[in-house]
Amino acid sequence: MLRPIKHLRSIRAKRFLSTCESYFPDEPKAPILKTSTIPGPKSEQLNNELGEIFDNRATYFVSDYYNSKGNYISDADGNYLLDVYAQISSIALGYNNPELIKTAKSDEMTNALINRPALACFPSTDYATILNEGILSAAPKGMNKVWTALSGSDANETAYKAAFMYHHTKRRNGDFSAEELESVMNNELPGASDMVILSFDKGFHGRLFGSLSTTRSKAIHKLDIPAFNWPKAPFPSLKYPLNEFEAENRQEEDKCLQEFESIIKSYNGKVAAMIIEPVQSEGGDNHATPYFFQQLRKITQDNDVLMIVDEVQTGVGASGKLWAHEHFDLPSPPDMVTFSKKFQAAGFYFSNPELQPNQPYRQFNTWCGDPSKALIAKTIYQEVVKHDLVNKTASIGNYLFSNLKSLAEKYPILNLRGENFGTFIAWDCKDANERGKLLLSLRNKGINIGGCGDYSIRLRPPLVFEQKHADIFLSALEDALKEL
Structure with missing residues (x-):
């Protein structure tokens, strides 16, 4: 007994x-x-x-x-x-988590590591399953597709490429012209793009060339590096405690929203996308209210500007929501949400199939992500759900x-x-x-x-x-x- x-x-x-x-x-x-x-x-x-x-x-x-x-x-x-x-x-489940160790020692992981595939050309038999049971199970509301990438910076840059190709495909309404094909080889119009990505003052989106042009947090990040001449909008500077400065903060956010819309209109349809962090992390943990983000979404939709939410640092639970932009109750989902860090993998979510270029090899590199990292992300997500x-x-x-x-x-x-x-x-x-x-x-x-x-x-x-x-x-x- x-x-x-x-x-x-x-x-x-x-x-x-x-x-x-x-x-x-x-x-x-x-x-x-x-x-x-x-x-x-x-x-x-x-x-x-x-x-x-x-x-x-x-x-x-x-x-x-x-x-x-x-x-x-x-x-x-x-x-x-x-x-x-x-x-x-970047550490979601603590150091040397036993469930991640199990995944690391699995046959799936061995296969992914020693036979690392060029995913766009030779995807593995189990890659759809790995994505569906992991990264896509965690997709933000309204999103059912993913493009996997190599890092947070790469995730943002591939999202930028998707935005540019999306807009130009809509405008072209047909095949590439001979002039486009010839001029782009000289980095010239009309084959090259004169569209822009709009970011926010004090934002951080990475250190590759395109992402660095949208990074505005510290001068030392950008010094000596050639940059695209892309615009930045002001991000609200809120006063705390929030409940004591509601009127002042609303006035500050309205001022920033007015300037944001003014910048978009001044580019006469050439703003392909805007990118914003739910909280400007590297730039000082700068917050804005749900109202600010809701109005941004309305302005982008009214002006045919894609909204990219950079959840590289804010995503996967740290904010008390799986995705931090869920705090804002947006009138409609963002067009793309980028991720990395706590998922130990990288990429961007989307739903509109037109954000996937209609020819192969346009959104492309050798790896296009990494199945080994997607396996880790799968375990992380499943453990997050299992333990609430x-x-x-x-x-x-x-x-x-x-x-x-x-x-x-x-x-x-x-x-x-x-x-x-x-x-x-x-x-x-x-x-x-x-x-x-x-x-x-x-x-x-x-x-x-x-x-x-x-x-x-x-x-x-x-x-x-x-x-x-x-x-x-x-x-x-x-x-x-x-x-x-």
């Missing part, structure tokens, strides 16, 4: 385990610090060796991914830091925001933003110098965290970040703020 009772207790205990504990029963209970500063001596030595063959000047510390676990990243010196930066928002991680992230985000709001009453946490937006939370420091001190202090207390914009700090934890992790972070933050 004892054996069944013991077994029943075991089952009950498992039910009450957190998602994180079920994945990582031996995750550290708190940061483990073995060196007085981070980076430690071994990390510095390895980084110096790396610097002889690879540009290492942006290195925080050298990481030991073999020993990292769950929400904790390990460095070369054996320190374990609670990671609320998560590879710039989007709703759990929304809940823990509310807990974090509430406690940060209390800290802001005592310490210089300025313009706290991201309420009801999952763990996609940020705040401003007084200046860049104060931010640098705070980030360094937190690192030496065992918290890996990052900044954005000129003087902001952002949270980007995995989807398995729970209250116990939040409490550790909040305690360390308060200690660091006391020392400023």
